[in-house]
Amino acid sequence: MARPITATIHADALRHNLAALRDRAPGRRLMAMVKADGYGHGLETAARALGAADAFGVAAIEDAARIRAVGLEQPILVLSGFDNPDDLEQLRALRAEAIVHHAAQLDLLEQTDGAPIRVWLKIDSGMHRLGFAPEQVRDAYARLRAARGVDGEIVLMTHFASSDEFDAHSPNGRQTPAQLRAFAAATEGLDGPRSLANSAAVLGWPQACGDWIRPGGALYGMSVVSGRSGATFGLRPAMTFETRLLAVNRVAKGERIGYSAAWEAPEDMAIGVAAVGYGDGYPRLAPAGTPVLVNGRTASVIGRVSMDLMTIDLRGQADARAGDPVVLWGDALPVETVAEAAGTISYALTCGITRRVRFVNA
Numbered sequence: 001m002a003r004p005i006t007a008t009i010h011a012d013a014l015r016h017n018l019a020a021l022r023d024r025a026p027g028r029r030l031m032a033m034v035k036a037d038g039y040g041h042g043l044e045t046a047a048r049a050l051g052a053a054d055a056f057g058v059a060a061i062e063d064a065a066r067i068r069a070v071g072l073e074q075p076i077l078v079l080s081g082f083d084n085p086d087d088l089e090q091l092r093a094l095r096a097e098a099i100v101h102h103a104a105q106l107d108l109l110e111q112t113d114g115a116p117i118r119v120w121l122k123i124d125s126g127m128h129r130l131g132f133a134p135e136q137v138r139d140a141y142a143r144l145r146a147a148r149g150v151d152g153e154i155v156l157m158t159h160f161a162s163s164d165e166f167d168a169h170s171p172n173g174r175q176t177p178a179q180l181r182a183f184a185a186a187t188e189g190l191d192g193p194r195s196l197a198n199s200a201a202v203l204g205w206p207q208a209c210g211d212w213i214r215p216g217g218a219l220y221g222m223s224v225v226s227g228r229s230g231a232t233f234g235l236r237p238a239m240t241f242e243t244r245l246l247a248v249n250r251v252a253k254g255e256r257i258g259y260s261a262a263w264e265a266p267e268d269m270a271i272g273v274a275a276v277g278y279g280d281g282y283p284r285l286a287p288a289g290t291p292v293l294v295n296g297r298t299a300s301v302i303g304r305v306s307m308d309l310m311t312i313d314l315r316g317q318a319d320a321r322a323g324d325p326v327v328l329w330g331d332a333l334p335v336e337t338v339a340e341a342a343g344t345i346s347y348a349l350t351c352g353i354t355r356r357v358r359f360v361n362a
């Protein structure tokens with residue numbers, strides 16, 4: 001038999017979320033982040049549904065080519081930038097823009113004789129991943145202004161480390177205001193649009209929106225704010241991850257189920273065996289008790305999640321039969337809930353869906 005597992009992508013939810021984020025940041029331009037294959041939803045599907053965005057953000061040049069191939073004409077920002085003349089040539093050919101985050105890129109832009117490209121200057125305001133340190137910003141900016149490889153205005157950007165913590169008095173909550181101050185000081189008096197906010201900043205730090213917002217997860221209906229699903233912000237899940245029961249079995253009290261005999265039946269009971277496992281991207285570390293929906297009603301994972309299968313507690317679901325639908329996450333079961341149970345974040349789950357899962361556009 002064919003595996004009954006599907007990931008259904010809801011274009012209407014993507015469009016709804018885009019509009020909802022625009023409402024939260026009126027007058028700002030919106031770059032839709034579609035890196036990691038549109039957070040696992042499919043790059044082309046996501047980019048088409050988000051076609052009303054002002055720009056797209058991708059991790060690599062190949063992704064920019066895929067967006068151009070579906071006929072979208074917006075600016076595309078390549079987050080990883082470039083590190084050789086051939087990359088610059090590809091950026092020009094795709095009319096893509098690039099992040100500049102280290103000094104060797106300034107040298108390349110000064111030395112190139114090809115047509116100039118548009119750049120975003122990345123400033124490390126405290127996350128300490130990519131970007132120029134505040135004291136290097138003025139020099140980098142001046143070199144970009146003078147470089148023959150640079151076209152037009154330079155966008156000044158930074159990225160937040162802890163914007164999902166909204167309480168400005170908690171230890172992590174202090175980091176966003178500190179990053180805002182560091183960014184403002186480093187860029188004071190420099191011309192150009194500002195871009196700071198990821199999804200969580202758009203949702204929780206409206207003062208940090210700048211000229212260009214850069215939401216990713218929220219466009220797909222997901223939140224990384226602890227204890228709050230995207231739905232609590234008026235967002236709709238863009239993915240339903242669903243399979244079917246392959247079998248319904250009875251086990252006796254005391255029988256142990258699955259690998260390592262990790263779960264013991266506390267009474268005579270029915271268990272469901274669903275066609276999904278870590279080979280599909282369902283988290284192996286989802287513990288007993290993680291919710292799933294069988295026929296739309298909440299049930300829970302029991303035993304170890306295996307490669308192709310998982311087992312489900314069907315007490316209270318006497319009518320469940322082989323072939324019945326099992327939702328792993330979607331509208332009525334936020335992926336954030338599953339992620340929290342499995343000790344991960346929603347983005348990692350949608351990005352982790354594997355190639356054998358059939359994608360359906362709805």
Ligand SMILES: *Cc1c(COP(=O)(O)O)cnc(C)c1O
Pocket residue numbers: 033035079159197198199200214215216217218
């Ligand atoms: C991924 C990313 C974003 C979007 O982050 P979300 O939490 O998904 O909104 C914004 N900016 C940069 C530079 C990123 O890498």
